[in-house]
Amino acid sequence: MSSPKSKTALERLGRDLRAARLSRRVAVADLAVRAGTSASTVARLEKGDPGVGIGTLADVLVALGLIERLADLVDIRKDDLGLALTSERVPQRGRSFATTLRKQERQNDKPKRNEPDTVDPDGVAF
Structure with missing residues (x-):
């Protein structure tokens, strides 16, 4: 579930995408073909649906000639x-x-775990 702030921001993004599409006089179906997605997905994106993937957004921005705006987002x-x-x-x-x-030096002074114990002739292990 989206927060109110993110929902508002996504709705604004959708309105801006729609305005960019309309100012270029591109139909939803044509934009969908250029972006490699469906017309219903473009419509969902323009409504601010949070379920539309960021990859789809990037493809739509490429089709509109606005991809550099995504790179500058953050x-x-x-x-x-x-x-x-x-x-x-x-x-x-x-x-x-x-x-x-x-x-x-401290590390070299520590006995190695994988080395076998040294046993002296008296049977004492070190």
Whole structure:
């Protein structure tokens, strides 16, 4: 089920698609053939039906010559909230070479799980 905001946005998208189709003087049936879908699917898209796939929307936009608008739909360069949150992040410090060496030494000192235990002549396992 769609939220009220998404329903409103889809209805507006449908109206805009219908206006774009009509301004180009293209019939629903012709647009459907060009987009590789059915006329009823184009009609559902123009009504804002949330069940129409995004691939179908992309095909209709290609047929109308508006596909670049879909690519710009979520442009992260225009995402004010995302940009603000990114700028607030504190940069992480890099790991120094000495720290990396110490970590490797600690790992080398640990016994390997797949190695068999070493048994001394007295029968004590290490």
